[in-house]
Amino acid sequence: MPRFILLSVICCLLAACSSSSERGPLWQPDTYSLEMVSSGVQTETASMEVGDYLVLKVRDPINDGFALAKPEFDETRLALESFRYIPPAEKAVFGAFGRYVYSFTALKAGKTTIFMYKYNPLKDPKDEVESIPYKQADVTVTAP
Numbered sequence: 001m002p003r004f005i006l007l008s009v010i011c012c013l014l015a016a017c018s019s020s021s022e023r024g025p026l027w028q029p030d031t032y033s034l035e036m037v038s039s040g041v042q043t044e045t046a047s048m049e050v051g052d053y054l055v056l057k058v059r060d061p062i063n064d065g066f067a068l069a070k071p072e073f074d075e076t077r078l079a080l081e082s083f084r085y086i087p088p089a090e091k092a093v094f095g096a097f098g099r100y101v102y103s104f105t106a107l108k109a110g111k112t113t114i115f116m117y118k119y120n121p122l123k124d125p126k127d128e129v130e131s132i133p134y135k136q137a138d139v140t141v142t143a144p
Contacts, residue, residue, distance in 0.1 A: 001038075009070055036135045037099065039064070043136045050106050053081070058116060058135055059086070060098040062101045066118035069131060074112035077141055080106045104122065106141040113138050 034044045037059040046054055071080070075116055082103040088096035104114075117131035 029062045032130075034085045034137055036137070041133055042137070043138065045138045045140075047140045048144050050109055051123050051144060052106050054078070054104040054106065054139065055106070056100075056114065056135075056137060057078070058100045058102070060100060061134060063097050064118075065120065065122075066132070066134075067121040069117045069135065071114050071116050072101060073104075073114040073139075074110075075108050077108050077112040078139065078142065079107055079108070081105050094138055104139075106139075109141050109143045111138070111140050 033055040034046055035057045036042050036044060037057065039059065047055040048054055058068065064074060064082075073080075082101075084101050085098055086101060087098045102114075115133070116139040118134040119131050
């Protein structure tokens, strides 16, 4: 009986290690990375195959007094796999900003656009909050 328990624990640990090395909340593939860190409206393009990954790094608009809304895209073509925020360095100079990092997987061939909007977080929620175009990524997904 103790051998069975020991084997079970070892198998569980091996399974956990193998899955966490591939994906997880901090997982970030290096392929097809787009950096969108300029202060103004920005459009980028990417081409990728089904099953490949796209990483978008987007400048935090908080220094301009705005917050970033969840990205809008065709969920039949792309899947949002992970999201995280990288804060500015602890001893950052005045005006430093953080970055949002979004990781997508290509699901189906075709074209889609990832739209990112910023909004004023200080407005009264009862009022209609105006979304302002901020960043855009035009993505072409091809068959493998």
